[in-house]
Amino acid sequence: MALMNKQVVLVRRPNGIPKRTDFNIIETVVPSLKEGEVLLKTKYFSLDPYMRPRMNSTKGSYIECFKLGVPLDGAAVCVVEESRHQKLKVGDIVLSEAGWQTYAVSSDRVSEGMSLNLGSLTKLSDEVKISYYLGVLGMPGLTAHYGLLDIGRPQAGETVVVAAATGPVGSMVGQLAKLKGCRVVGIAGGTEKCDYAMREFGFDACVDYKRKSFAKDLKKACPNKIDIYFENVGGSVFKTVLRFLNNFARVPVCGLITYYNDGSTLQEPGFNLASGYAKLQALWRMFFHFDQTPMVMSSILGKRLKFQGFIISDHFDQYASFLKESIPLIQSGKIKVKEDIVKGIENSPDAFIRLLQGKNFGKLLVEI
């Protein structure tokens, strides 16, 4: 019997939060290998917020859009099941871009050492749990490391604020900032996550953005105001944080999950709003929201702020040194990890929807 590959494909482009029916799970026959190819069996694949804008058809996203009807892309940790590839043997563990499927055939080159390159396979050592290469030791971890240290440049005694504090980026930002001697204040949804961030990740405080008292709570948690705001959410959290930034604060911008589900990033002249739903949302904003740009720009000027956007694939050259520094921190327990592992590819669409609703708790992975 032929080996079957289960794959998650997008059947239509979502409006707002995706629905289960926007996805389909199909089965295809795994082809036999040609010379130079390798058969990968997925152990874990990653679900990340940045995948949502890739589901749009418009130019609203900063990365290539997903195609309909083919398996969704993304990082995956796989084991080599069969090999006609010169540099890989059966049993090797690799980080790949196989995405949302149970098998993948690849002829990608293998990155030397522990380096990371788009369109390459990275051989992994199993000195730590291999799923970590999708989170704290993968793109999310590197994102936290680069944004905090290279852009934010934290000094001991400064206050660092990060949202999605129990997520893979937020928890890493917080723990790295603690190691630098900063006061670290998280933002998360709900008491359970906030408590966890303080208890397990060592945040000095963690504020629940769902509470009416959020602005007051944040102010109280930051008695010396905010020197670095690691921006990964946008929206009303951003606007609240902006009020409490110190002069000369730095704002590395790595994500804007709040905007991913609506059309609000698409108002550039010449763009068409994606859908009727987005139009309604836009209309709502039109009547109830001022243009806040003058206020944002005036804050940048008056407080001498630095806002800097970055996309981690521009900085993969730092991956080997990042791993060298981070693996011992994890092994020694100085950096702790929280994973939210969903079993079975069938459950991945619902898990992704939960992620966009902020209902995941830790790095969201699908285990096959």
Place this chain on the structure above:
Amino acid sequence: MALMNKQVVLVRRPNGIPKRTDFNIIETVVPSLKEGEVLLKTKYFSLDPYMRPRMNSTKGSYIECFKLGVPLDGAAVCVVEESRHQKLKVGDIVLSEAGWQTYAVSSDRVSEGMSLNLGSLTKLSDEVKISYYLGVLGMPGLTAHYGLLDIGRPQAGETVVVAAATGPVGSMVGQLAKLKGCRVVGIAGGTEKCDYAMREFGFDACVDYKRKSFAKDLKKACPNKIDIYFENVGGSVFKTVLRFLNNFARVPVCGLITYYNDGSTLQEPGFNLASGYAKLQALWRMFFHFDQTPMVMSSILGKRLKFQGFIISDHFDQYASFLKESIPLIQSGKIKVKEDIVKGIENSPDAFIRLLQGKNFGKLLVEI
């Protein structure tokens, strides 16, 4: 007969563009000098856009607000008329903060060398026209130098865009960028200014923001898009430029003249709109303008932009080296200067109003 000092005072805080009646010109008796004091006679004083937010009572500005009924602050080039100050003698030329008046009594310390310090007097050499110390060799020139070179970091071949191209900051940004081997595109109001920027300051192109075809003209003037946008205006010019920024573009933010006359920077929760007029403007914006923040933030992320605000008084330590570098460039004609000199203190309120309407042409000064 006692020596009389003419002074311009603010009698009420302007709504929108100031009116002549918001100002008054008063005469006071110049007091006799005490030990350590010096009597300064104003030769030129400076009118600058940043003075407008200082006229508001709210926290909308990033600097201290003007008090009502006392002479307006600002940079002035003065000659020492009488001295009981240890370090100054009659005839010395100094850069001071005497502001909008014909005489000033000062006991400020004198900065050593050609350094610049708030609350100090700087002795000037007359190897160049002394009015230049209010423009190209003063705070505007230093603003251009710091913002372009330290934040913008232009590379040969890159495209630099600056608005208010014939003003003291814009013309200096453009000429410094040309010296760095950049393509320089100005933005100005009207054909006369645009032609002047190209003919006299050597801009490769200059686009009239008042034309309906502004966006198209700007696009055409920047065939390789924009690597540095030196932000000194805000508003719709900013939003148009944003569309044409390259990945990794830098945006030094030194001013936002478009917002200075309205309440749009004051929408931070807890602020009250300054006036009925501002409320009407805000209402107008509310119905006709989306909140563009998501679009701005998404551009920062997706294009990996760097926005950085700065206030030049934080960088006065660079003044001596800036002068050392810039004076020869002016003497050799590599940097050209355009001044708009108004004679007589009585004309200063109207001149200031013209400045905010963009009707000045070059660095606006009042000559006494």
